Amino acid sequence: MAAEYETISGRVETEIEISRSRFLTRLERVSSEEDARAVIAAVRAEHPRARHHCSAFVLGPDGRVQRSNDDGEPSGTAGAPMLDALVSAGLSDVVAVVTRYFGGVLLGAGGLTRAYRASVAGAVLDAKRVRRGLRLEVSVRSTYEVASQIEAEARRRGYTVGEADYSDTVLQRFAVAEDEVGGLTALAAELSAGAAVVAAGDSGYVDLG
Secondary structure, three states: OOOEEEEEOOOEEEEEEEOOEEEEEEEEEOOOHHHHHHHHHHHHHHOOOOOEEEEEEEEOOOOOEEEEEOOOOOOOOOHHHHHHHHHHOOEOOEEEEEEEEOOOOOOHHHHHHHHHHHHHHHHHHHOOEEEEEEEEEEEEEEOHHHHHHHHHHHHHHOOEEEEEEEOOOEEEEEEEOHHHHHHHHHHHHHHHOOOOEEEEEEEEEEEOO
8 A cells, every 4th residue: 555645635627728629627636436426427517518528537545446437529538538647647536527518620539639638637737736645643642731742842743733632631643654653652751751641543544735
């Protein structure tokens, strides 16, 4: 499983015109095939008069789930080049939908392939990229005074700081790389004189920026 991969921060919408045909592209971040298909359905509903709503999506840390659809365009001229644009950009957890309004001029197979790929490639350039990394959740229970010191030092070291629960003590949550667990544990022990309680939880992917 990949230690890190890249996705996008949010929705991107672009438009290009080629030989009077309009190509409207929507790029969205998704976490599942169900989410991707929901985006495709939403775009189709927003543009009921368009001839084609071609799509492609890539999912997973290793980009292993890949799907594409020509939606009535000649086979291989839309979905495949769109998918290639996403894969070539090194993105995952992303769906691309290109809506085409036909302008009356036939583009031919080569023209369509270039247009659909360019549509997605252009949207990718406008997207803000986000790195995601595999991290282990580590909780630290300590006093209020110690918790503030731990958080300040954790941020300085680049650990991902999560939510905290407050009662008579503070339960903090951090997301750290597996080889950083020892450093966080040592930090908590040092600042609390050994009183802090540290526990490792599940691993998962988090946004790194």
